[in-house]
Amino acid sequence: MAFYRDGLKHPTHIWEAAAMHHLVRVECGAQRCVNSATFDPHALWGLFYRRHWDDHFPVAQHRFWCRVCSRLAGFRVKAAQMSSLGTSVGDVTHPLPMPDEHVWKSFLNRHKG
Numbered sequence: 001m002a003f004y005r006d007g008l009k010h011p012t013h014i015w016e017a018a019a020m021h022h023l024v025r026v027e028c029g030a031q032r033c034v035n036s037a038t039f040d041p042h043a044l045w046g047l048f049y050r051r052h053w054d055d056h057f058p059v060a061q062h063r064f065w066c067r068v069c070s071r072l073a074g075f076r077v078k079a080a081q082m083s084s085l086g087t088s089v090g091d092v093t094h095p096l097p098m099p100d101e102h103v104w105k106s107f108l109n110r111h112k113g
């Protein structure tokens with residue numbers, strides 16, 4: 001669940017980031033690599049929801065692999081770290097289809113505390 005630090009609420013799941021309208025950042029954690037991606041939280045939630053994937057950041061980040069590192073290494077490098085950008089303002093680098101509004105709203109009604 002979301003936690004509070006310095007008086008600010010921090011999401012720990014993609015759906016929480018979506019509920020807060022915070023963009024989701026996925027960064028490559030490999031040394032010297034600066035590759036990162038920014039996702040619309042609703043679109044990313046929709047992808048995980050459709051595939052029945054766990055959207056908890058520490059689990060969800062294992063779904064990602066770095067194209068830059070992988071090209072150099074010759075295999076899929078999985079060192080991604082997912083976090084909330086803490087803002088709704090920013091450039092979405094990886095646009096995904098938006099989830100059905102009704103599906104999202106009904107999910108949110110079941111999960112928000």
Ligand SMILES: [Zn+2]
Nearest residue numbers: 028033066069
């Ligand atoms: Zn990388």
